[in-house]
Amino acid sequence: MERAEVLIVGGGPAGSACATALVAAGCSVLVVDQQRFPRDKPCAGWITPEVVERLGLRLDEYSRNHTLQPVSRFRIGTIGGRAADVDYGAIVSYGIRRSEFDVELLRRSAARVALGERVSEIRRAGREWVLNGRLAAPVLVGAGGHFCPVARHIDGAPPHEALVVAQEVELRLEGALLEGCRVDPERPELYFSRDLRGYGWCFRKGAYLNVGLGRRDRQTLQQQLEAFLAWLVREQRIVAPRAGWRGHAYLLREGAGRRVGADGVLLVGDAAGLAFAASGEGILPAIVSGQIAAESILETKDAAAEGALGRRYAERLAEQLGRPARPRSRPGALAAAAGGVLLATPWFARHVVLDRWFLHRQGAPQPRGRAPSGHENQAGCCSAGAGVSAFAAALRRRRRANHSRTVSGRGPSRYV
Ligand SMILES: Cc1cc2nc3c(=O)[nH]c(=O)nc-3n(C[C@H](O)[C@H](O)[C@H](O)COP(=O)(O)OP(=O)(O)OC[C@H]3O[C@@H](n4cnc5c(N)ncnc54)[C@H](O)[C@@H]3O)c2cc1C
Numbered sequence: 001m002e003r004a005e006v007l008i009v010g011g012g013p014a015g016s017a018c019a020t021a022l023v024a025a026g027c028s029v030l031v032v033d034q035q036r037f038p039r040d041k042p043c044a045g046w047i048t049p050e051v052v053e054r055l056g057l058r059l060d061e062y063s064r065n066h067t068l069q070p071v072s073r074f075r076i077g078t079i080g081g082r083a084a085d086v087d088y089g090a091i092v093s094y095g096i097r098r099s100e101f102d103v104e105l106l107r108r109s110a111a112r113v114a115l116g117e118r119v120s121e122i123r124r125a126g127r128e129w130v131l132n133g134r135l136a137a138p139v140l141v142g143a144g145g146h147f148c149p150v151a152r153h154i155d156g157a158p159p160h161e162a163l164v165v166a167q168e169v170e171l172r173l174e175g176a177l178l179e180g181c182r183v184d185p186e187r188p189e190l191y192f193s194r195d196l197r198g199y200g201w202c203f204r205k206g207a208y209l210n211v212g213l214g215r216r217d218r219q220t221l222q223q224q225l226e227a228f229l230a231w232l233v234r235e236q237r238i239v240a241p242r243a244g245w246r247g248h249a250y251l252l253r254e255g256a257g258r259r260v261g262a263d264g265v266l267l268v269g270d271a272a273g274l275a276f277a278a279s280g281e282g283i284l285p286a287i288v289s290g291q292i293a294a295e296s297i298l299e300t301k302d303a304a305a306e307g308a309l310g311r312r313y314a315e316r317l318a319e320q321l322g323r324p325a326r327p328r329s330r331p332g333a334l335a336a337a338a339g340g341v342l343l344a345t346p347w348f349a350r351h352v353v354l355d356r357w358f359l360h361r362q363g364a365p366q367p368r369g370r371a372p373s374g375h376e377n378q379a380g381c382c383s384a385g386a387g388v389s390a391f392a393a394a395l396r397r398r399r400r401a402n403h404s405r406t407v408s409g410r411g412p413s414r415y416v
Pocket residue numbers: 009010011012013014015032033034035041042043044045046047117118119120143144145146147148149166167168212214247248249250268269270271275280281282283284286
C-alpha cells in the first residue's frame with residue numbers, strides 16, 4: 001500500500017493549487033491522474049489577473065517557454081447581430097494554453113504524482129480512504145473535474161440544472177487558417193446566442209486560435225455551433241476549422257450545488273461545480289477552492305477537529321467565491337430580444353458583461369446597490385437572458401427608487 005497524508009484525484013488547476021499549498025506546508029501529498037502530462041483539456045484558456053496573483057506566477061518567466069497572450073480589448077456582440085468594441089487601454093486578462101499551463105502548475109507543486117492511473121475504486125477502510133486498492137490516506141481531495149469519481153462517490157451524478165455543455169477546437173494558425181483569421185490577438189471576441197442560453201468565442205493566443213461555443217442546452221449545442229461557425233465565415237472573422245473539435249461539460253455554481261465535503265473528503269474545482277455562473281470562468285474558482293481546501297486541511301489536521309473539515313471548507317468557499325447564484329428560468333422571447341440589443345451596446349458590453357460578469361472589476365455598477373463582492377456569482381452570460389432581465393429589472397427598481405429620492409431631494413442615481 002502506498003501512503004500519503006493527502007490523496008488528490010486530478011492534476012488540473014484545482015488539484016495542483018491544493019497540492020502546492022499542502023507541499024509548501026510540509027504535508028505528504030500524492031496526486032493521481034488518469035492522464036500523463038502534458039495533457040490537454042478542452043478550454044478557451046482565458047484567465048483573469050487574479051489567477052496570476054493567486055498562483056504567484058512570474059509572467060516574464062512563464063512567457064519565455066509558454067504561450068501567454070495579453071488581452072486589453074474585447075469584441076462583444078450577438079451571433080448574427082451587431083458587435084461592440086471595448087478597449088481598456090491596459091492588460092485586463094491573459095490567454096494561456098491548457099496543455100502548457102496545467103503541466104507547469106503540477107510541476108511547480110513539487111507533489112509526488114501517480115500519472116496514467118485512473119481511479120476506479122474508492123473505499124473507506126477505518127480512518128483511511130483507499131483508492132484502487134493500493135493508495136491510502138486519511139484525507140482525500142476530489143479534483144477530477146466534471147466526471148470526478150470522488151464527487152460521484154460522495155454525491156452521486158452531477159445535477160443537470162446548472163450544466164454547461166461546450167465544444168471547442170484549438171489549432172495552430174497556419175496556411176489558410178492564418179490567412180483567413182481577422183481576430184486580433186489582443187482582442188478576444190464573444191458572441192451570444194440569440195436565445196441568450198450561451199455564447200461562442202474566437203480567441204487568438206499567439207500562434208494558436210481557439211474557437212468554441214458553450215450552452216446551457218445540450219439538445220441544441222451542435223445546431224447552434226454550426227450556425228455560429230457559418231456566421232463567423234460569412235462575417236469573414238475566421239476560416240471555420242473542420243477537424244479537432246472536442247466536447248466537454250461543467251457545472252456552474254448555481255442553485256443547491258454539490259455537496260463539497262464529507263468525512264475526510266473535500267471536492268474542489270469542477271468536481272465541486274464551482275464555475276462562475278456569470279461568465280463560465282472555471283480556472284479561478286478551481287485555484288481558489290484548491291487553496292482553501294489546503295488551508296482547511298492544515299487547520300483541521302488534529303483528529304479532534306476532523307469533523308469540522310467539510311464545514312470549515314464550505315464556509316470559506318462561500319466567503320471567497322460568494323454564495324451560489326440563484327437558479328434562473330429560461331429567458332422569454334422578450335428578454336432575449338431586449339438582451340440581444342443590450343449586449344451589443346458599448347456601455348452594457350463594458351460595464352455589465354465585461355466589468356461585472358467577466359473581469360470582477362471593483363467599482364462596476366451594482367444594480368442592487370450592494371457593495372461589489374469581487375466575484376460576481378449571479379446569473380449572467382452563461383445564462384445571459386436571465387442576467388439581462390435581472391439587470392433590467394434591477395435598473396427599473398433603481399430608477400423608481402431614485403425617482404422618489406430625487407423627489408424627496410436626495411439626489412439622482414449614478415446609473416441613469
Ligand atoms: C470548452 C470549455 C471552455 C472553457 N473555457 C474556460 C476559460 O477560458 N477560462 C476559464 O477560467 N474556464 C474555462 N472553462 C472551465 C475550465 O476549463 C474548468 O473549470 C477547469 O478546467 C476546472 O479545473 P479542475 O482542476 O477542476 O478540473 P480539470 O482541469 O478538468 O482537471 C481534472 C483532472 O482530473 C483527472 N481525472 C478525471 N477523472 C479521473 C479519474 N477517474 N482518475 C484519475 N484522474 C482523473 C483528469 O484527467 C484531469 O487531468 C472552460 C470549459 C470548457 C468545457
